[in-house]
Amino acid sequence: MVSAAVLILPHQITSNLNSFFVELFSPIISLRIDIPKDLISSKTPGSDWVSRQEYNRLWTAYKNIYADLLEEHERLEKMSQYRSYLPKSGAGLVAAKVIRKEPGQFLLISRGALDGVRVGQYVMSDGAVVGTISEVSTANARVTLVINNSHSLEVRILREGNNDYLRANIKGDAVRACKIPLVSREFDVKPGDVVFASPNTRFLDTPRIIGEITHVAPDQDNPLLWDITIRPPIEYDRLQEVAVVVMETVMEAK
Amino acid sequence: MKWLNFIITIMAVTLINAGSVMGFITISNLEIRPDLLIAALAFFAYISDRRDAIITSFMTGFMADISGSTMGPAMIAFGIVGVCFSALRDVLLMERRRNRFGAIFLMAMAVMLIIDLLTALKTGQHITRPYLVIPLCSFYTALVGAFIWPTFDFMAVVLGVKKRNPR
Numbered sequence: 001m002v003s004a005a006v007l008i009l010p011h012q013i014t015s016n017l018n019s020f021f022v023e024l025f026s027p028i029i030s031l032r033i034d035i036p037k038d039l040i041s042s043k044t045p046g047s048d049w050v051s052r053q054e055y056n057r058l059w060t061a062y063k064n065i066y067a068d069l070l071e072e073h074e075r076l077e078k079m080s081q082y083r084s085y086l087p088k089s090g091a092g093l094v095a096a097k098v099i100r101k102e103p104g105q106f107l108l109i110s111r112g113a114l115d116g117v118r119v120g121q122y123v124m125s126d127g128a129v130v131g132t133i134s135e136v137s138t139a140n141a142r143v144t145l146v147i148n149n150s151h152s153l154e155v156r157i158l159r160e161g162n163n164d165y166l167r168a169n170i171k172g173d174a175v176r177a178c179k180i181p182l183v184s185r186e187f188d189v190k191p192g193d194v195v196f197a198s199p200n201t202r203f204l205d206t207p208r209i210i211g212e213i214t215h216v217a218p219d220q221d222n223p224l225l226w227d228i229t230i231r232p233p234i235e236y237d238r239l240q241e242v243a244v245v246v247m248e249t250v251m252e253a254k
Numbered sequence: 255m256k257w258l259n260f261i262i263t264i265m266a267v268t269l270i271n272a273g274s275v276m277g278f279i280t281i282s283n284l285e286i287r288p289d290l291l292i293a294a295l296a297f298f299a300y301i302s303d304r305r306d307a308i309i310t311s312f313m314t315g316f317m318a319d320i321s322g323s324t325m326g327p328a329m330i331a332f333g334i335v336g337v338c339f340s341a342l343r344d345v346l347l348m349e350r351r352r353n354r355f356g357a358i359f360l361m362a363m364a365v366m367l368i369i370d371l372l373t374a375l376k377t378g379q380h381i382t383r384p385y386l387v388i389p390l391c392s393f394y395t396a397l398v399g400a401f402i403w404p405t406f407d408f409m410a411v412v413l414g415v416k417k418r419n420p421r
Contacts, residue, residue, distance in 0.1 A: 003312060003333055006319070007326030011377050014325035021320045029273045100274045102323060103285050135323075142323065176283040237277065 019137035022099060022108060026140075030099045030110075032240075056233040060127040060209050063194050066160065067207045092116075093124075093243040099140070101236065105148035105172060107131065109242060112139040122197060122204050122245040129153075129197040129208045130234050130242060143242070146210055146232060147172035154198040155180070156207055157189060170195065170210065170230060178211060180228040187226070189216050195230050204245055209233070255306050256414040263409055264310075264317055267294050272321035286390045291318045291332075292365055293399030296358045297406040299336040300343050301415050307343075311336025327372035331365045351400050358399040362392035 006014060022029065050058070096111040111117050113136050121133045123143045132153065135142040144151045149172045156165035157180070166187055170178045183189060191214055196207035215229035270276065271290040280287040291314050298310035315332025319325045339361060348354050366388045 003315065003326060003329035007330060007372060007376060009325070011324060015323070017320055017325055018323055025269055025272075028269050032274045032277065100272070101277065101285075103287075106323070237280075 015135065016137065019112075019140050023139050026099050026110065030097065053235065053238070056235075057126045060233050063196075063209045064127050067158065067196055067209070070158075071206055092246045094246050095241060095243050096123075096141070097241055098239050101239070102142075105145040105151075105174060105236075106134070107143040107145060107236075107239065107242070109141050109143055109244070110139070111244060112137050112141050114138055115244075116246045117141045117244050118246075120203055121247075122208070123242050124208060124245060125234055125239055125242045127209065128233055129210050130232070130236070130239070132203075133244065141244070145172065145236060146170065146178055147174065147176060147236070149174040153210070154200075155210060156196045156198050157193050157213070158196060158207075159190070159193045165196075167198065173229075176231075176236075177214075178230040178232065180213075180230065181225070183226045183228060185218065185224055185226055189213065189226055189228060191216055203247060205247065255302065255310075256412075259413045260310065260313075263413060264291075264294065264314060267291060268317040268321050271318075281390075281394070284387050284390065286387070286394055288395040288398035289318075289362060289366075289391065290395075290398070290402075292362045292395050293358060293402060294406065295332050295336050295365070296339065296354070296361050296399060297403060297410075298415075299339045300346070300348055300357075301406075301410055302340070304340060306415070307340035308333070308337055311340070324373050324376055326376060327369045328365075330372060331368035334368065335361050335364050348403075351403075354403050355396045355400040359392050359396035362395040362399075363388060366391060 094111050094115050094117060096109040096115075096117075099108040099110055101107055107123075107130075109123070117133055117136050119133050119136055122129050123131045123133060129146065131143040131145040131148070131151070133141050134144040134151075146153060152169050152171050155168055155170050157168060158165055166183075166189070168180045168183050170180050172178050178195075180195070193213045195210045195213060197204060197210050199205055199207055211230040211232040213228055214231045215227075217227050219225040219227040267290050276287050295311060295314045298314065299307045302310055312329055312333045314336070315329035318328035318332060322328060339357070346353065346357060348357065370388075
């Protein structure tokens with residue numbers, strides 16, 4: 001009887017119990033066992049060698065700067081025609097600790113509504129978008145990762161040296177990568193093209209990288225479409241800290 | 255049953271199960287990890303008398319719910335499976351490791367399927383996981399459960415479990 005009643009109660013109400021448990025035991029839950037990298041790898045860092053993690057970080061930073069450059073070019077073109085009326089306020093970042101990675105490609109993070117975190121906001125790590133906020137309690141929030149297959153996000157595909165963006169939507173494959181469905185084969189998409197999260201007025205002011213296209217082939221079910229696979233540059237198992245993009249101030253959120 | 259000791263034990267199992275420590279034994283990107291609460295459910299449903307088995311099953315389910323993301327599904331799943339397993343106890347011989355493995359595997363499959371179904375019903379969000387995830391998680395749970403069974407057996411003495419008499 002009690003369990004049936006708990007099941008029937010709305011999720012918004014009962015999720016407070018889950019948040020309470022996490023808040024109470026977060027020091028224990030977030031304890032990790034990390035094997036020192038020296039034990040795994042026999043390679044020693046030298047002047048011409050960097051770790052995969054460092055490579056991904058540098059690659060992500062480079063691609064983001066490139067996207068910023070394109071944005072600046074666009075803005076410069078507009079500025080040369082007329083003056084902007086209002087300055088861009090800029091986005092703030094709320095740093096959060098990853099309490100745990102949950103089954104089904106979710107993360108539980110240590111920041112919540114009190115810190116200005118809202119549903120829909122973008123979550124980044126090492127400069128790349130890793131997911132969006134899907135649930136918020138007072139002190140915690142749940143992040144749905146981009147590799148979650150129930151998660152859809154508007155993106156832009158960009159090729160280096162080319163200023164035109166191709167707009168599309170991505171979906172996770174529930175394992176480690178993402179897919180872009182419903183892109184016609186009329187469009188020229190190739191491995192190596194970079195995928196950025198589309199900016200929007202509420203949650204993101206500049207495009208931020210999500211990943212790189214690693215595989216493009218004709219869709220087996222519909223030969224008129226591409227089957228596109230994207231590999232995010234983030235190792236989700238090793239995520240310990242993330243940053244939530246908060247476009248409004250904490251005071252406004254309250 | 256010494257209920258305070260039981261609550262402390264099940265709380266400890268829940269914290270280990272929900273903690274990031276479990277990431278250490280998680281296999282592959284499919285997040286194949288054992289569910290220690292299902293192993294505990296199998297043990298307590300088997301070892302306790304009927305009334306205690308029902309209470310421990312629902313309490314274990316409650317702990318699974320509260321440490322997860324949705325309240326309700328695990329309590330019902332653990333309750334139903336625990337009660338059924340308790341009823342079948344007389345025809346099962348869990349002293350052999352392979353029997354424990356088989357029983358925990360089937361219980362884990364049933365529990366995970368019911369939880370997925372009820373979670374989708376409650377939240378309206380159906381996450382289609384790769385088909386292999388539930389069988390592999392159940393297999394891993396059964397493997398770990400079969401090996402930690404003697405630890406639970408030892409704990410039973412501390413918990414003062416009132417063992418049922420075999421028929």
